[in-house]
Amino acid sequence: MELIKEPWPWYVSGPCIAIVMFLLLYFGRTFGMSSNLRTMCAIGGAGKLSDFFNFDWKSQRWNLTVVFGAVLGGFIAHYFLSNPIDIDLNAQTIKDLDDLGFKNAGSSLLPPELFxxxxxxxxxxxxxxxxxxxxxxxxxxxxxxxxxxxxxxxxxxxxxxxxxxxxxxxxxxxxxxxxxxxxxx
CATH class of the missing domain: 1.10.287 (Helix Hairpins)
Incomplete structure (x- = not known):
């Protein structure tokens, strides 16, 4: 039995994000990916070089689970939940991308002309x-x-x-x- 690999509709994914945000706000936490880089630099000892990284990084360990979850979620979504079909782009967008040198626009999320x-x-x-x-x-x-x-x-x-x-x-x-x-x- 093959899984149906359709994107989650907004009425499922939107409330999921809202529930996560409610829980974070309820527990006095904030969400953001860039703060994890600061935490990882502090773990690596960057606080010896810059006061910006000299803080109690252990209080932010919980936020590193967000990074782990994003990586794990991306892996699962790509390898188990993706439907490898062409992206349905507007005809004008395809023409504009072709004019910029992008061939086969919409055939992948990461165009080989860039990546x-x-x-x-x-x-x-x-x-x-x-x-x-x-x-x-x-x-x-x-x-x-x-x-x-x-x-x-x-x-x-x-x-x-x-x-x-x-x-x-x-x-x-x-x-x-x-x-x-x-x-x-």
Missing amino acids: AWDNVFTFKGIAILLIGGFLVGFGTRYAGGCTSGHAITGLSSLQLPSLIAVIGFFIGGLIMIHVIFPILF
Whole structure:
């Protein structure tokens, strides 16, 4: 008997996220992936080099289970719950991607024009990874959290800074895809 590999509908996945957020708020916890990087750096001894990493990381051990759960959930979703069908993209989106050099748009979530090892180990690929990684790290620290932390935890607890950050994320994404991305590719 083969499992049906359809995505969960919004009326199942949405309430699941809401229940998790309610439990986190009830127990006085916040959710965010970028804080786990700080915790892992503190475990590795980075507190000796920077005061930012000098904190009681043991109080954040619970949050590392979020990382483990995300990795495990991604593995299960990819290998056991995925339906390897083409992505149903709008015809105009396919044309726009084709104009940018993306062949077979919609045939995979990770286009080989960006994610193939041959493209990563080029000057352009390494430069994009280094500059992009720096900007994501800087932006996460400057904004006081990542997209998941602000969009899920911050908005669900009605925090104005998170609303401003999420609006900024969307504006930055629009600028990236409509202005910077065509220049790079």
